Amino acid sequence: MSPREKLEGTELPRVLVPPPGPRSRSSAKRLRGNEGAAIWGAGDSPIVWSRGKGSVVLDVDGNRYLDLTAGFGVLSLGHSAPEVARAVSAQSRKLTQGLGDLMPHEGREKLVRRLASLGGGALDRVLLASTGSEAVELALKTAHLATGRRRVVAFTGAYHGQSYGALAVTDYPGLGKPFAGQIPDLAIRVPYPYAYRCPVAPTCGGRCDLHCLDAAAETVDRELRGPDPPGAILIEPIQGRSGCVLPPPEYLPKLRAFASERGLLIILDEVMTGGGRTGPFWAWERYGEGAAPDLLVAGKGIGGGVAIAAVLGRKRVMESWRKHVLPSGEAPHSSTFYGHPIACAGALKTLERLAAPETRAHVERVGTMFAEGLHAVAAKFSAIGEVRAAGLMAAIELVRDRASREPAPELTAQTVGALMQGGVLAWPGGIHDNVICFTPPLTITEEQVTFAVGAVERALQIS
Numbered sequence: 001m002s003p004r005e006k007l008e009g010t011e012l013p014r015v016l017v018p019p020p021g022p023r024s025r026s027s028a029k030r031l032r033g034n035e036g037a038a039i040w041g042a043g044d045s046p047i048v049w050s051r052g053k054g055s056v057v058l059d060v061d062g063n064r065y066l067d068l069t070a071g072f073g074v075l076s077l078g079h080s081a082p083e084v085a086r087a088v089s090a091q092s093r094k095l096t097q098g099l100g101d102l103m104p105h106e107g108r109e110k111l112v113r114r115l116a117s118l119g120g121g122a123l124d125r126v127l128l129a130s131t132g133s134e135a136v137e138l139a140l141k142t143a144h145l146a147t148g149r150r151r152v153v154a155f156t157g158a159y160h161g162q163s164y165g166a167l168a169v170t171d172y173p174g175l176g177k178p179f180a181g182q183i184p185d186l187a188i189r190v191p192y193p194y195a196y197r198c199p200v201a202p203t204c205g206g207r208c209d210l211h212c213l214d215a216a217a218e219t220v221d222r223e224l225r226g227p228d229p230p231g232a233i234l235i236e237p238i239q240g241r242s243g244c245v246l247p248p249p250e251y252l253p254k255l256r257a258f259a260s261e262r263g264l265l266i267i268l269d270e271v272m273t274g275g276g277r278t279g280p281f282w283a284w285e286r287y288g289e290g291a292a293p294d295l296l297v298a299g300k301g302i303g304g305g306v307a308i309a310a311v312l313g314r315k316r317v318m319e320s321w322r323k324h325v326l327p328s329g330e331a332p333h334s335s336t337f338y339g340h341p342i343a344c345a346g347a348l349k350t351l352e353r354l355a356a357p358e359t360r361a362h363v364e365r366v367g368t369m370f371a372e373g374l375h376a377v378a379a380k381f382s383a384i385g386e387v388r389a390a391g392l393m394a395a396i397e398l399v400r401d402r403a404s405r406e407p408a409p410e411l412t413a414q415t416v417g418a419l420m421q422g423g424v425l426a427w428p429g430g431i432h433d434n435v436i437c438f439t440p441p442l443t444i445t446e447e448q449v450t451f452a453v454g455a456v457e458r459a460l461q462i463s
């Protein structure tokens with residue numbers, strides 16, 4: 001394919017040169033020559049992306065991939081979604097910067113009102129941010145102001161981002177370790193309901209009986225009697241980076257009830273799961289009204305490719321900022337790019353389509369197809385220990401054998417590599433590096449999903 005060839009976004013992969021091809025290798029080498037080492041792992045050169053449309057991405061060698069990453073779930077409407085591109089382009093000719101806490105702009109007003117309308121009535125106050133980590137920190141600050149308590153209950157395997165405040169609540173192997181001396185000691189760690197690898201009752205055999213909730217409750221109650229009690233519980237309704245780990249359906253409502261009885265706030269981190277990724281607009285809606293949070297953090301997919309994140313909250317919680325206006329009259333929170341006009345325009349357009357019933361119906365239909373396909377593959381390969389899926393967020397957990405459930409990280413890396421050789425991009429995850437995660441654009445076609453399932457099967461055959 002020539003670099004100018006038109007892309008529809010519905011194509012299937014076409015690999016011309018084994019990836020990474022020569023152009024990708026030399027581009028990556030040049031990049032490595034000048035880029036700080038923080039962003040590079042130990043592995044070989046990656047492929048270097050040049051262009052994308054829909055569920056398809058091209059690398060600089062002209063290889064065409066089916067993108068089941070969507071940039072970690074960001075590209076909810078696919079690469080270069082035409083309506084987002086038009087909105088961003090029009091905004092770039094109209095107004096490209098606001099004045100933070102001093103002077104808002106029209107687009108910010110529209111986006112904030114739109115997000116508030118998506119808060120289901122209760123979460124009708126909104127603060128904006130540019131990244132998920134920033135929004136997580138904003139939620140932590142809000143909870144601290146609302147409760148007067150600095151600590152927060154957070155979960156094993158949690159991923160909330162990598163800025164300092166976010167790292168304080170993240171629990172992903174190795175992350176944060178070099179900075180342990182600087183990261184604030186905010187988290188009270190309790191076990192996440194990861195039934196396949198139950199952290200508290202290894203004999204439960206995948207049938208969760210909520211022992212982990214009892215264990216968490218015991219820890220929280222003990223801390224509540226101590227000198228530095230927590231004010232909030234922060235949880236991903238489905239753990240993303242840890243490998244699409246789904247709690248049992250009754251878990252979140254029970255946690256919510258537990259928190260309410262003790263006057264603790266519930267903060268849901270929906271950075272990966274929000275915006276319709278799992279079917280309903282917010283993943284907590286899968287578990288009913290009883291799971292509704294006090295604060296909700298959104299990011300990634302709500303922007304459709306622009307850098308935007310948000311905190312939605314209940315009025316009584318969000319209003320706690322009001323008492324902290326500076327003596328000068330300045331706002332207690334701001335940032336230069338707060339509610340960036342181009343990001344607001346892109347997000348507003350994206351939300352229109354994400355909130356449409358047809359989008360949800362499509363996610364549920366193709367998500368079910370994808371999950372059924374993965375289950376059918378799992379029936380043929382004992383290396384797949386578990387298939388987990390919710391809408392278009394899915395994962396397979398790879399093990400040495402099903403009886404021992406011993407994680408298979410090497411096989412996982414090989415399979416992700418084999419998928420890429422076959423033109424399919426997926427991302428590795430899981431706290432044991434043994435999960436292959438899929439967060440495709442929500443616009444992926446049935447034909448592409450069928451291809452993806454076949455590709456997973458072929459990749460496992462050769463790995």
Ligand SMILES: Cc1ncc(COP(=O)(O)O)c(C=O)c1O
Nearest residue numbers: 131132133159160161240271272
């Ligand atoms: C659940 C969750 N929270 C927060 C973040 C951090 O978002 P960002 O990388 O935009 O800072 C992520 C990123 O993967 C995430 O998955």
